[in-house]
Amino acid sequence: MYTHMMNITFPDGAVRQYEAGATALDIAKSISEGLARKVLAAKVNGEVVDATRPITTDATLQLLTWTDTDGKSTMWHSSAHLMAEALEALYPGVKLGIGPAIENGFYYDIDLGGRTITEEDLRKIEAKMVELSKQNSIYTRAEVSKADALKYFTEKGDEYKLELINDLQDGTITFYTQGGFTDLCRGPHIPNTGFIKAIKLTNIAGAYWRGNEKNKMLTRIYGITFPNQKELDEYLTLVEEAKKRDHRKLGKELELFTFSEKVGLGLPMWLPKGALLRERLQRFLQEAQMETGYLPVVTPHIGNKNLYVTSGHYEKYGKDSFQPIHTPEEGEEFMLKPMNCPHHCELYKASPKSYKDLPVRFAEFGTVYRYEQHGELHGLTRVRGFTQDDAHLFCRPDQVKEEFMKVIDLVLYVFNSLGFTNYTAQVSLRDKEDRSKYIGTDENWELAEQAIIESAAEKGLPTVIEYGEAAFYGPKLDFMVKDALGRKWQLGTIQVDYNLPERFELEYIGADNARHRPVMIHRAPFGSLERFIAVLIEHCGGKFPLWLTPTQVKILPISDKTQAYAEAVAAALKKADIRAEIDDRSEKIGKKIREAELAKIPYMLVLGEKEATDNLVAVRRQAKGDLGAMTLEQFVGLVNEEVVNRKPFE
Incomplete structure (x- = not known):
């Protein structure tokens, strides 16, 4: 009796023949009984199926074990x-x-x-x-x-x-x-x-x-x-x-942020130390952006409904994202701003542009509001009001790839400066089967997708391709970061968009004196300040890099006799732009040290009568202990070196 044979192609490209109707488990047994004992399922022609399900035609096969997602x-x-x-x-x-x-x-x-x-x-x-x-x-x-x-x-x-x-x-x-x-x-x-x-x-x-x-x-x-x-x-x-490391627990202990039901669920409020940390992060990115040609802009917290109808966001998200604002004027409809990109399109239109003006790079730390169901709210990672480190680049088609690669450099600079060195770049493309979820022409989508794939390859990024994860107006590159505990977080995104310039009728005059459409690149290295800070807190367990931490030094006088010296040290540190606080409570020095350790203060200066007499400071490093006595000048040099080099947490 004739038995039909089928070709099975393995992930390494090897091809073997098996009788039609063989299961993935049968095939595993033919290779090794030990392998067969580990097989949990199989991927046949890209689809995950039971390992016991018959395969009847030529197919690609991956045997799935516990080591596979x-x-x-x-x-x-x-x-x-x-x-x-x-x-x-x-x-x-x-x-x-x-x-x-x-x-x-x-x-x-x-x-x-x-x-x-x-x-x-x-x-x-x-x-x-x-x-x-x-x-x-x-x-x-x-x-x-x-x-x-x-x-x-x-x-x-x-x-x-x-x-x-x-x-x-x-x-x-x-x-x-x-x-x-x-x-x-x-x-x-x-x-x-x-x-x-x-x-x-x-x-x-x-x-x-x-x-x-x-x-x-x-x-x-x-x-x-x-x-x-x-x-x-x-x-x-x-x-x-x-x-x-839960950011909600540490956020409370370190006095960074709080929530109030009277203010509203999902609306974080920043306490002084958290506000300082947030502002320092913002300044860090602003300085990097200014060096690479970004222009700061500011847009309102609300927008007319027609703005979001034009962009297509209202049709796509409707009541899920948009919260109406009631005004006395009949027929006037305003919404709390759920995204910044439509506003930036209108900024681009505010003045005529030549091909020589491009690229134009608008950057804004813009606060936006989106409705999340009560059960979905979670600390700073899922909120109703958050600030995006948003920028939108308007460029000529021939500039897209170069601009995209420059944005990749900026994102990686941010990650490396904050100790996020383990990441994968996810190329998020359209759903292969259902194109109805997206706006724009196939031609423009293919150009955008190709620009992202080529840029990621040329930068040597470790990438995975995910179909169906694109934004409705364009493909994107999402950075999936692993924290210190090996958990994955989506931080940072770059998107290529041919569609919003079309919807807003954005133009520039080309070298041929004709009107052309610019291409738009959306980017946010942090994603949102709230979510980024939450992940950063959990990644470093509240031990922020020295350049970022709200309080860098805690000055610990042993007794009232050294109080005047402690104040002089604090004044000198302030002059050197080092953030220091004095713990002048009438407590034993051991308790002061323990509490400074729990508060994740990087450096402690213990000041006794000997230090005051010799103009020295006894230095302790959080979690490392005593570093010995040194002059204040030496200590300032130690701190400044760590700050200038932006060393991540240890």
Whole structure:
């Protein structure tokens, strides 16, 4: 009997032949039994699928293990199903919403029918999950008709699944079963529950069904799993360290910012030390911008609705971003400014431009306002009012690539100055399948995309391409930064835009004396000051670089006898442009040192009678201890060297 053979292409380009119908797991076994024991899922022709699913035609194949992001995601999705099985066993009649994998772990939204889950209950659920995982139950996929799917969940009495099924098309519905549990799911899943060795349920929260505040509030249980206990222990250690570095906690302890319900949720207010830090960051970028030809501008906090209709933002985001302002004038519609780019387009139009005038680079620290749902607000990382380090460059088409590369240099200068050295540049392009989400011509999009790809390549940036992540008006380069704990943050973005100049009818007179359209580059190295400072706080644990920290030196007189000398030292440091404070409380010196350490003050000067007599200062470095006695001149030189070189935190 003739058996059809298929060509399987591996990531290294090697091609091997296998019988049609072989699974990724079969192929893994043909390579190595050890490899097969590690395979969690497979990527076939770019799509992540079950490792047990037959492959019937020529295909590209990547075997996914725990070391792959998609492998982890598959295991965490399967862990959500395992948790749901445990919940049904422990709480008969529980109703299930959705249970996806997330960046670190998974969650499941559940309706407990009036029951309340406690931390003690989480440990019981964990124990049940461990018991079920040891059964090595196979995750089995089945294609189901819409009628049968509705029948199954009607009999089960699960209205949430019925609502989801009603939104699906017949012929596209699949169930997954492991052990005694069946769920509506697209998959994929790991081969069996035995891969799940270490389990931790981490949090309980409330979540509206399908994210709609008008729907019922469900209980959301978060968790994470690992293939061994060692990795779970390491993860939990990182979680504890992250709690210590939480910017909300440190922001309060270091007296940087605060919130007030009377002022409004999601509207941060900066205390003096935080305002100084924020202004210093702003000045740092302003100086770098001025050196590279940026021009400062200022625009209002509000704009006429027609401005955002012209830009296309109002149609795209509508009520999600725009907050109307009521005015006495009938028919007048103003909005709180949700973005700066339309205002900058109007600034460009304020005077005629020649090709010799370009590029024009407008920069503004512009405060914008966007509505975020109450449950989405989080410290400084998700707020309703924030300040963008926004700039918009208007250039000729032949200048786009050069300008884009200069912006990359500026972004990297900012990152390196602040200790963010581990990053990936994400090239965010249009969705391959759905072009309806974007404005502008294919020709202009292709030009913009090519400029970004070439610029990133010439700069030697480590890049990944993500389709569907572009802005609606143009592609972009997003910088994904890893902090000291290995967590990823999106900081800094550069976008190429052929569309807003078209919508605002921006022009310049070319060398041929004809009218031409400029190209617009949007850029924000920080992204927003609020979010950037939050990430910086967590990255350095509140130990800011010396040039940036609000208080650089704490002067600690041992007794009242050295108070006059402490004041003289403080005056000399102020004259040298060094930020110092005196702790003149009647406390023991040990307590003063401990409290200065906890406040993350970089340098402490301990002043006793000997130091006062000899005109010396006894220097301590935060977390390093005693550096010995030196003259004030030597200490000023030490501080200035560290500031001038902009050394990151240690």
